[in-house]
Amino acid sequence: MRRAVITGMGVVSPIGNTLDEFWKNIEEGNHGFSLGRWFPEQSEELSVFADVKDFDPSEYIDKKERRRTDLMAQYAVYAAKKALEDSGSSFEDIDPYRRGVIIGSGIGGLHTSDEQIQTYHTKGNQRVSVFTIPMMIGNMAAGTVAIKTGFKGVNYCPVSACSSGAHAVGEAFRAVKYGNADVVLAGGSEACRLGFAFAGFNNMHAITKSTDVNRASIPFDKERSGFVLGDGAGILVIEEYEHAKARGARIYAEIAGYGATCDAYHETSPDPGGEGGAKAMEFAVKEAGVPIETINYINAHGTSTVINDRTETQAVKTAFGQHARKLVINSTKSLTGHLLGAAGGVESIAVALQMRHGLVHATKGLEADDPECDLDNCKGENRRMAVTGALSNSLGFGGHNVSLCFLPADR
Numbered sequence: 001m002r003r004a005v006i007t008g009m010g011v012v013s014p015i016g017n018t019l020d021e022f023w024k025n026i027e028e029g030n031h032g033f034s035l036g037r038w039f040p041e042q043s044e045e046l047s048v049f050a051d052v053k054d055f056d057p058s059e060y061i062d063k064k065e066r067r068r069t070d071l072m073a074q075y076a077v078y079a080a081k082k083a084l085e086d087s088g089s090s091f092e093d094i095d096p097y098r099r100g101v102i103i104g105s106g107i108g109g110l111h112t113s114d115e116q117i118q119t120y121h122t123k124g125n126q127r128v129s130v131f132t133i134p135m136m137i138g139n140m141a142a143g144t145v146a147i148k149t150g151f152k153g154v155n156y157c158p159v160s161a162c163s164s165g166a167h168a169v170g171e172a173f174r175a176v177k178y179g180n181a182d183v184v185l186a187g188g189s190e191a192c193r194l195g196f197a198f199a200g201f202n203n204m205h206a207i208t209k210s211t212d213v214n215r216a217s218i219p220f221d222k223e224r225s226g227f228v229l230g231d232g233a234g235i236l237v238i239e240e241y242e243h244a245k246a247r248g249a250r251i252y253a254e255i256a257g258y259g260a261t262c263d264a265y266h267e268t269s270p271d272p273g274g275e276g277g278a279k280a281m282e283f284a285v286k287e288a289g290v291p292i293e294t295i296n297y298i299n300a301h302g303t304s305t306v307i308n309d310r311t312e313t314q315a316v317k318t319a320f321g322q323h324a325r326k327l328v329i330n331s332t333k334s335l336t337g338h339l340l341g342a343a344g345g346v347e348s349i350a351v352a353l354q355m356r357h358g359l360v361h362a363t364k365g366l367e368a369d370d371p372e373c374d375l376d377n378c379k380g381e382n383r384r385m386a387v388t389g390a391l392s393n394s395l396g397f398g399g400h401n402v403s404l405c406f407l408p409a410d411r
Contacts, residue, residue: 003256004176005409007249008087008237009349010079012189014050014230014336017078019086023353026361027382031335033213033228038198048208048216050230050337051193060148068131069144070109075233075342076141076189077148083185084149087237089247091151091183100154100184101142102172103235104164106341106396107192108138114196138341141189145235153181159341161396162301164188165234166344170258170404172238182240187345189233198229204268206305217338218365219302219331220309220373227303230337234345236352251409252352253390256290259283263399269307270395274315280403281319281391288405292323294389295405297360299351300377301395302331303338308395310372317375328385330378334364344394344402351406355387 009019014032016022025032032050037043057066057074060081066074080101084090091099112135120128134140139157146155154175158167165188172186201207208226210216217228244251259280263271270277285292300312317324332350339346354360360383367379390406 002177002179003241003254004173004238005241005244005254006236006252006352007239007244008083009252009352010082010086010235011346011349012052012055012075012079013232013346014052017052017055026335026350026353027359029362029364031213031364033216033337035211035213038195046211047198048211048213048228049193050228052231068135070112070135070140071191072105072109072189073141073144075191076103076145076235079187079233079235080145080149080185083235083237088249094182096150096152098153098182099151100172100175100181101146101151102154102156102158102168102184102186103142103145104158104160104168104188104341104344105138105141105190106159106161106164107190109136109140110192110197111194112136114194145185149185151185154184160400161398162340162343163394163396163400163402164341164344166392166394166402166404167260169236169255169344169348170260170402173255173258176238176240182243184238185235186238187233187235187348188342190340190342191231192229192340193231201229208304215365217304217334219300219304219334219363220370220377221366222368222370224304224306224309226305227333228337230339232336232339232342232346234342234349236345236348253355253406253409254411255404256407257284257286257288257405259403261401263401265399268397270311270399272311274311274318276399276401277312277315277393277395278318280401281315281393284391284403284405288407290389290407292320295391296327297387297390298327298329299347299390299392300329300331301393302333304333312393312395313373313375324375328360328376328378328383330361330363334366347392348404351390351392355390355406355408358386359384360387
């Protein structure tokens with residue numbers, strides 16, 4: 001079995017489109033939330049959202065290409081290119097068929113779908129763009145990144161709602177571990193900043209009711225009322241360890257375990273007992289081959305919904321027993337909002353950076369303790385600590401549970 005390490009990362013997010021900006025805002029506890037109107041032509045109602053700011057893909061995608069590339073795929077190309085630059089290699093020394101791309105998306109090209117369906121109904125079938133299908137399908141993020149990079153190996157798009165990006169990272173880890181690839185660009189991308197998406201989530205009571213940007217995404221807080229919908233992408237370069245070592249690469253962290261399960265319970269609600277999430281965590285730690293005591297930090301799925309945070313807390317207790325009380329747990333969604341299919345990729349980057357810097361960020365906005373979320377959820381201040389082992393959890397509609405295990409690069 002081979003080791004898989006993270007040697008490059010690229011991000012598009014509500015708190016920054018470069019690693020430096022992203023980390024600075026994490027360290028300073030700056031969220032990316034704004035207050036605005038989702039339906040300006042229909043309602044004066046204000047809501048909180050987490051949008052990507054100052055995104056400029058022109059360095060990698062020209063104006064003509066952008067007209068036929070959905071924003072979701074543009075995010076992915078930008079983040080993938082930044083990840084390669086961060087890695088310090090284009091990997092041309094590796095057979096292109098051993099260079100892969102796995103990028104998840106929970107919904108795909110929703111901007112294109114929304115726009116072209118309206119065109120069809122208002123202007124007729126002849127006015128629907130010839131680029132509609134390749135722009136709307138979720139796998140086009142992975143496909144477009146491959147076209148832009150020349151990576152000809154394994155290439156696909158996991159679609160598992162909010163677990164999509166985490167599944168992609170986990171499958172990339174396995175591809176490298178089992179020798180099917182030497183390097184994989186992996187993560188997730190999502191672009192759902194439009195009224196149609198907000199309406200769907202809001203009408204099912206998943207969106208926060210708060211109009212206070214500082215009390216909107218508050219995971220594990222007793223007053224939490226739902227998540228803040230956001231956009232973004234997170235792409236990692238996952239490379240075989242010996243190749244990375246030979247070229248003198250900077251290694252952020254090692255991916256050592258991957259657990260994936262399903263609740264088989266309900267379309268949108270997690271199993272109240274949290275057994276599926278617990279098993280995913282157990283499987284990830286078991287594959288990593290370390291004692292559970294090695295894990296001292298968990299980046300929770302932590303959506304700020306009433307049921308999810310309560311259930312995830314129970315899952316951690318089930319997986320770790322008494323050791324659960326010694327874990328530091330936070331939720332990056334308290335800063336970024338919920339990036340849906342991109343969350344697993346972006347949060348993997350957040351874990352790797354926290355591990356590298358020896359700092360676990362506070363769960364922003366957590367003020368009112370909830371007796372049902374009674375673990376150490378990193379309330380108040382950042383923690384300066386050596387992260388000896390970390391998990392990143394992603395839990396998606398459909399009951400999909402993913403847990404990724406990260407270990408320090410120098411172990």
